[in-house]
Amino acid sequence: MRSTEAKQMELVCPAGTPAALRAAAEAGADAIYCGLANETNARNFPGLNFSPEELADGVAFAHRKGSKVLVAINTFARAGDVDLWREAVDTAAQSGADAVIAADLAVLDHAASNHPDLRLHLSVQAAANTPEAIRFYADTFGVKRVVLPRVLSVPEIAALNKEINVETEVFVFGGLCVMTEGRCSLSSYATGKSPNLTGVCSPPEHVDYTEDADGRLLARLGGFTIDSFEAGQAAGYPTLCKGQFTAEGKTGYLFEDPVSLNAFELLGELSKAGVTALKIEGRQRGKAYIAGVVGAFRKAVDSLSDGGDPGPAIGALKAFSEGGRQTAGSYKKTWR
Amino acid sequence: MQTHPSSESLPPLVSSLVAPLPKPPMEALLSTLTRRLVARRPDLIRRLGDVVRVPIAIVPDDLPHAFLLSLDPDNSRVRICDKSRIGDARAIVRAPFLALLGLLDGTYDGDALFFSRDLRIEGRTEHVLALRNTLEEADLTPGEFFGLSGQSADWVNTISDKLLGQVRAFAQKSAHADCSRQKLS
Ligand code: SF4
DSSP states (O other), X not given: OOOOOOOOOEEEEEOSSHHHHHHHHHTTOSEEEEOBSSTTSSOOOTTOSBOHHHHHHHHHHXXXXXXXXXXXXXXXXXXXXXXXHHHHHHHHHHHTOSEEEEOOXXXXXXXXXXXXXXXXXXXXXXXXXXXXXXXXXXXXXXXXXXXXXXXXXHHHHHHHHHHOSXXXXXXXXXXXXXXXXXXXXXXXXXXXXXXXXTSOSSOGGGEEEEEOTTOOEEEEETTEEEEEEOTTOOOOOOOGGGSEXXXXXXXXXXXXXXXXXXXXXXXXXXXXXXXXEEEEOOXXXXXXXXXXXXXXXXXHHHHHHHOOOOHHHHHGGGGGSGGGOEEOGGGTOTTO | OOOOGXXXXXXXXXXXXHTXXXXXXXXXXXXXXHHHHHHHOHHHHHHHGGGTTOOEEEEETTSSEEEEEEOOTTTOEEEEEETTOOTTOSEEEEEOHHHHHHHHTTSSOXXXXXXXXXXXXXXXXXXXXXXXXXXXXXTOOHHHHTTOOHHHHHHHHHHHHHHHHHHHHHHHHHHHHHHHHHHHO
């Protein structure tokens, strides 16, 4: 059972490019997560991610700045073609990275068997949110930390932490994936590609935007019109979970509005709930986002111990949010 | 830190001043500087992937012309054309000029500009994404774009920062004045 005594929580920040990694390290990230430029990570977007050489250089740079590097190899290996995932783990180990974030049993097994000193974090893609599931990963592969799906409330996280012996990491800012991650097929349904297998939700080659004469923006995914935004109305990502659907004669957002997570106001409670690390989503985002969000959350985490006021810095983050709006998501579960 | 760039449109006078300038020397200069940048940073071409040689139109809302950019290991080109003549572009990115510059130098985040509707995308979204991510990695300061290094690069970057800051403040002021005039009328 983990102690729930409040310790400074670790700030885990995204990097989609070496430039973003440098920005995150400069802005005060305790750890930076990134992935290789292939299907082995769940942000497999054009122009994003690291070559093996860039990863090694990035690790060296981050270490000089006092930040750790965690390599996301968090998609599910394709049957009959597992070598790409094995090689990714080997590359991460050779780069001197501090941990690998994985979800697939074969990937975890390869890492545990061949790189026993490499720390393993369980990706949110594994969707492990019960003590039994988490204990299985810890006992079988020596997993040291689990990234929790964005579907648990703070009391549920506190209860979970009392029953497990591994660290927990929770998302505090950025895009909301509203399903228990690893179990969403919406993107596969519309495009044939999924975050879990090919590393992309709403692959950009299936996304299309058009603006009509009145300035109304139509967002399409795989040929389906999934949302429309009036002229001047803030837009969101082209994800199906945040699209509008018509059911029983009513049209509206069925799963979630276009909105981003901001759990800043819950940091104290998350710390008391025994959370070890706070994750910022956004490996697809630019340096301006990384510097702004990481800097603000650095102040916020430090303010728990030094009493500083992170309010203005956190307030300025609204412009980075989908639809210009923010939510505390499931952590508060006000709809129950 | 991200501010709201929609209030940073250049006043129409700038567009009128730029319109009669001859295009060929500007095209030649921009193409040469882009080719030199690509030669110095072959990693950028690797990062671009399938977008190499794909023409993408960059269309500043508040300038009279569009820029047609095609990145290539040996023959990168920037063409300046009328906004009505960007037919062969595979993707089009539209935004106020200062917002586009802010994307280049990392002042603005592309997704945030998209959410606020300052940036609009047409055509092949994956090409725009690849270009955007490549430019992010390019860490393009004015000094870097002009191929400078060391002190001279620092000098050019400081001057451009100051100049851009002033242009942004001026654009915001004139947008604010416009807004007040509209309220009064
Ligand atoms: S469609 Fe939504 S819930 Fe499903 S994987 Fe994508 S972001 Fe997550």
